[in-house]
Amino acid sequence: MFLHLRFQPDLVVSSADKSRDIFKHHDLAFSGWPALYPFGQIPAFQDGDLNLFESRAITRYIAHSYAGKGIPLVSSAVEDVWAEVEAQRYEPPAAKLTWELGIKPMLGMATDDDVVKAQEAELAKVLDVYEARLAHSKYLGGEAFSLADLHHLPTLKYLMASPVKAVFDARPHVAAWVADIMARPSWQKVLAEY
Amino acid sequence: MFLHLRFQPDLVVSSADKSRDIFKHHDLAFSGWPALYPFGQIPAFQDGDLNLFESRAITRYIAHSYAGKGIPLVSSAVEDVWAEVEAQRYEPPAAKLTWELGIKPMLGMATDDDVVKAQEAELAKVLDVYEARLAHSKYLGGEAFSLADLHHLPTLKYLMASPVKAVFDARPHVAAWVADIMARPSWQKVLAEY
Numbered sequence: 439m440f441l442h443l444r445f446q447p448d449l450v451v452s453s454a455d456k457s458r459d460i461f462k463h464h465d466l467a468f469s470g471w472p473a474l475y476p477f478g479q480i481p482a483f484q485d486g487d488l489n490l491f492e493s494r495a496i497t498r499y500i501a502h503s504y505a506g507k508g509i510p511l512v513s514s515a516v517e518d519v520w521a522e523v524e525a526q527r528y529e530p531p532a533a534k535l536t537w538e539l540g541i542k543p544m545l546g547m548a549t550d551d552d553v554v555k556a557q558e559a560e561l562a563k564v565l566d567v568y569e570a571r572l573a574h575s576k577y578l579g580g581e582a583f584s585l586a587d588l589h590h591l592p593t594l595k596y597l598m599a600s601p602v603k604a605v606f607d608a609r610p611h612v613a614a615w616v617a618d619i620m621a622r623p624s625w626q627k628v629l630a631e632y
Numbered sequence: 633m634f635l636h637l638r639f640q641p642d643l644v645v646s647s648a649d650k651s652r653d654i655f656k657h658h659d660l661a662f663s664g665w666p667a668l669y670p671f672g673q674i675p676a677f678q679d680g681d682l683n684l685f686e687s688r689a690i691t692r693y694i695a696h697s698y699a700g701k702g703i704p705l706v707s708s709a710v711e712d713v714w715a716e717v718e719a720q721r722y723e724p725p726a727a728k729l730t731w732e733l734g735i736k737p738m739l740g741m742a743t744d745d746d747v748v749k750a751q752e753a754e755l756a757k758v759l760d761v762y763e764a765r766l767a768h769s770k771y772l773g774g775e776a777f778s779l780a781d782l783h784h785l786p787t788l789k790y791l792m793a794s795p796v797k798a799v800f801d802a803r804p805h806v807a808a809w810v811a812d813i814m815a816r817p818s819w820q821k822v823l824a825e826y
Contacts, residue, residue, distance in 0.1 A: 476761045476764070476765065477717075477721060477761060488709065488710075490709055490710070490713050491713060492713050492716035492717060492720065494716050495709065495712040495713040495715070495716045498709075498712055499709040499712065502709075503709075515682065515684055515689065515692075515693040515696075515697075516682075516684070518689040518692055518693065519684050519685060519686050519689040521689070522686035522688050522689040523670075523671075523686060525719060525720070526686065526719070527671060567670045567671060570670065571670065
């Protein structure tokens with residue numbers, strides 16, 4: 439989930455204070471602008487007259503529309519496969535673990551250890567596939583960094599600061615990939631602003 | 633989930649017998665070709681030297697690569713948003729209901745009524761958003777049929793033949809949209825072969 443990206447074009451939710459405030463209210467009741475947020479959840483995005491929601495559709499739009507700025511982030515069907523893998527396989531356990539270990543403590547709520555244990559096991563299965571993949575290619579989509587990698591960063595921020603870090607570290611190619619993508623200057627810039 | 637599409641390029645899983653056989657084994661242990669099916673699940677897809685998996689990445693590849701054949705299926709960022717909505721919002725309850733009401737009976741397994749009730753409620757919330765959207769646009773992505781609509785067809789096949797049909801029928805714009813996309817000659821052709 440991208441809560442805060444401060445460059446052109448603007449996100450509707452574009453201030454760190456605002457996103458912290460939304461987090462405090464669990465994001466679920468964020469339904470002030472139903473036309474922009476049909477499911478009552480952030481983020482939403484505006485670029486001129488175009489209104490978008492769903493984070494992965496937004497990143498794909500930015501990658502295509504602003505292809506001339508920065509490195510290409512969408513260029514092959516194989517990258518697309520791994521972007522789907524992130525959405526369908528990685529995100530479900532990663533998001534639940536982020537909630538339990540990253541967000542709940544921030545909100546003063548108790549972590550559910552049974553959920554953590556079950557989701558850690560799910561994540562480990564996904565990371566086994568990643569380990570095999572990353573033994574043969576530098577990034578998930580191939581030799582170049584792409585959206586398939588980028589979409590992992592928001593959850594990695596929380597998970598690598600939690601005990602789940604061990605699940606990543608136990609897989610050497612995964613650990614090297616995580617270190618690589620988290621060290622990217624563009625991600626460091628996002629972290630510095632958030 | 634696309635089990636059977638018989639046109640060029642070929643799906644690796646391309647026979648109805650094979651897909652029925654896989655269904656009988658719940659699809660979960662389908663790991664004979666780990667390079668093609670890293671998560672042990674169908675479908676996988678080959679086009680020349682290119683190997684893909686994840687159904688939505690496959691459909692997007694086909695839509696882009698064979699754009700000259702048939703109608704365009706990917707043309708705007710808004711279509712992409714609604715394709716994400718299908719993947720992130722619609723599919724989780726729809727897939728669970730398909731399993732309970734479509735696949736389990738086929739395999740002689742008992743339906744879990746509690747799961748059906750809970751997932752029907754989830755689906756209803758998603759279809760409320762669809763109803764509002766489809767009151768203003770003929771298809772989810774806009775005035776033209778796109779992948780965002782197409783991806784619903786595999787689960788609709790089962791759900792419209794189950795008691796969950798009532799959840800769709802209670803929403804007039806949703807019901808008209810379902811009737812429209814299910815009547816498309818291309819989908820009828822798939823059904824006739826499967």
